[in-house]
Amino acid sequence: MLAVTAHDHLPSGPVAVLANPTAGRGRHRGLLPRLLERLAGAGRPVRLLEATSPGEAEAACRAAVADGAGALVAVGGDGTVHRAVQAVAGTAVPFGPVPAGTGNDFAVETGYPADPVAAVGVITDALRDGRARPVDLARLTTPDGGDRWYGAVLAAGFDAIVNERANRMAWPRGPRRYDLAILVELARLRPRRYRLRLDDEEHELDAVLVAVGNAASYGGGMRICPDADPTDGLLDVVVGGRFDRRTLMRVKPRIYQGTHVAHPLVRAYRARTVELDAAGITTYVDGERAFDLPVRISAVPAAVRLLH
Known part of the structure; x- marks a missing residue:
């Protein structure tokens, strides 16, 4: 029962996971089952999103947030994280970037370990404890509404x-x-x-x-x-x-x-x-x-x- 009551400060709902198997030239591909199992240790249902292109990945993240995901986790590099961020920016849905790409600048610069397993450990602990910390983003706009x-x-x-x-x-x-x-x-x-x-x-x-x-x-x-x-x-x-x-x-x-x-x-x-x-x-x-x-x-x- 503790796993249920520990999430007072975070939205309830499943943990949606976006994973890019080709990130970092595929070197972490075999890790995904282990990462998902570790995330499940937070006591929430874990749902792997399906996507075969960057556009599909972004759409899947937006749909997951709209459908009531309690958190979004992105396993991949900066490109994967970028797609996921479009869905959670400006919402109450907390986010966990797992550095598994060639470039992992956002995850590392915001304090996550460079090792994907260690990063998932940090995210799982935060989910279990009901803990999230606010970080800034930059918003890019164009004269024609982009x-x-x-x-x-x-x-x-x-x-x-x-x-x-x-x-x-x-x-x-x-x-x-x-x-x-x-x-x-x-x-x-x-x-x-x-x-x-x-x-x-x-x-x-x-x-x-x-x-x-x-x-x-x-x-x-x-x-x-x-x-x-x-x-x-x-x-x-x-x-x-x-x-x-x-x-x-x-x-x-x-x-x-x-x-x-x-x-x-x-x-x-x-x-x-x-x-x-x-x-x-x-x-x-x-x-x-x-x-x-x-x-x-x-x-x-x-x-x-x-x-x-």
């Missing part, structure tokens, strides 16, 4: 351009396609003209890198916005100015430690709302393709409740 939530980082510079190039390429397959896209775009590298509005402050600048972070890292541990805090109600904006190819390649490894912000061509800002525009740029959020510029990004305090 709307997405994200937890980690929006990329709108060189990295977004490389992603867009890689997604258009049919060959080669796998990680080498991304490497080739980097080479192609490095050869074409030029600063773009950006218009930035940070709360009420306007900036026009030439830049190669632009990132808007709710959390610090993207791309599997690159600390592009090293001081971003997903509980401070603010967005961190990091802009890398007129880099040439050689300087960019020298600075890029420093992003893993977050020391690139000390470079004289890098500027960092903080704001509650960010309006961003430049010609010919498609944004990526949590590694997923989002909207063409212009966009507006707002920090939304306590937009999601994490099982932690």
Whole structure:
């Protein structure tokens, strides 16, 4: 009976689980039965959602929340977490990200262990204890009514351009396609003209890198916005100015430690709302393709409740 009464502070209802078996190139595929069994130890029914595409995954999460799920758990990388977040953002349904992908930035930046079994242990304990803590999300909107939530980082510079190039390429397959896209775009590298509005402050600048972070890292541990805090109600904006190819390649490894912000061509800002525009740029959020510029990004305090 204790398992029933311990959930006073969380919605009742089953735990819905979204799992991406191909996350992290499938290296955690065999773990899923063990993770589901561990989650069942919280004393709630556990329901595995069925989906064969990112669109289906997002729709399944939204349907589960609408049908009265008491919690949503996403087993996968940042892409899987991104789909699940669209369903729980702004609701009372608590969320648990289980890092099982190539990039697990949101889960790790919000304090979950990098090991999936350990992360499920944290989530199960929180479910059993009826415990969830609020964390901010960023809300991305477009002039024509487009709307997405994200937890980690929006990329709108060189990295977004490389992603867009890689997604258009049919060959080669796998990680080498991304490497080739980097080479192609490095050869074409030029600063773009950006218009930035940070709360009420306007900036026009030439830049190669632009990132808007709710959390610090993207791309599997690159600390592009090293001081971003997903509980401070603010967005961190990091802009890398007129880099040439050689300087960019020298600075890029420093992003893993977050020391690139000390470079004289890098500027960092903080704001509650960010309006961003430049010609010919498609944004990526949590590694997923989002909207063409212009966009507006707002920090939304306590937009999601994490099982932690």
